[in-house]
Amino acid sequence: MAQNQETKQNPSEPKPCLSGRGITKVFGIGNKATTAVDHVDFDFNEGEFVSIVGESGSGKTTLSKMLLGLISVTEGEVRFQGQPRDISTGAKRREYWKNIQPIFQDPFSSYNMFYKIDAVLDDCLNMRGYRNASKEERTRLKDEACGFVNLKYAELTNKYPFELSGGQMQRLMIARIFLLKPKILMADEPTSMIDACSRATILDMLLKLRDEVNMTVIFITHDIGLAYYISDKVYIMEHGKFVESGPAETVILNPKADYTKRLINDVPKIYEKWDLDTVARK
Ligand SMILES: Nc1ncnc2c1ncn2[C@@H]1O[C@H](COP(=O)(O)OP(=O)(O)O)[C@@H](O)[C@H]1O
């Protein structure tokens, strides 16, 4: 019954892109078992910028790896575009990876050491089905992707990723995403290992992917202040559970859970930029 209602969706209503029901991950067995993610439910919609916020050890990376299909789900169901996700074979998993792509925390570990930048970008074009495109067309696409992240393709072709700065390497990761055009970008603390100046640029580019490519961006962070500025929706994670979720404004300006209040109190400086009236009324 509920399913019928879902299919009769109004086009202006948000369309679920990635959903989870009762998603759980238990590492180890017996009295050594750790429940890293504990029955979480969520609906990430198309074109939405969603942040998952929690302290270190709360289960954010474990959840992102399950959603990427890099580790198994102990219990629960992942749905992609309204259908149960099926990654039971290598071919199905590769198909799924056309739709969801990651950017990790450590830009240095994200690249194959022996691959030049041109080869990194060529791989993306091959994955998108441009294997037989002309050299000119391929160069045009690579040039456009580098332009999207303010890098100059002509200056990069013969370099290795490790010849770039950390911020430039993360921008190159975003250029990859721009070429691959997945439906979902999973960005796990992508700015925590780079300088503050590059950080703002990276955040800007993630927002641009959402705006110009209509990508669903899942942004993982321990920084609730940052989440407030950039997200449409936030999910607050504590000990493997979502303790609170909703529009960023609602959750952060009017937190209900003690844990959310504590996260906010840990970054008092962000109050200065907030609407103090709204905060004071609580
Ligand atoms: N491969 C693993 N084996 C056992 N325990 C793990 C593994 N990966 C993560 N954990 C545990 O799961 C919990 C959540 O970790 P993680 O998902 O990395 O949190 P976060 O990304 O929020 O810092 C932690 O207690 C961590 O020690």
Ligand SMILES: [Mg+2]
């Ligand atoms: Mg993590």
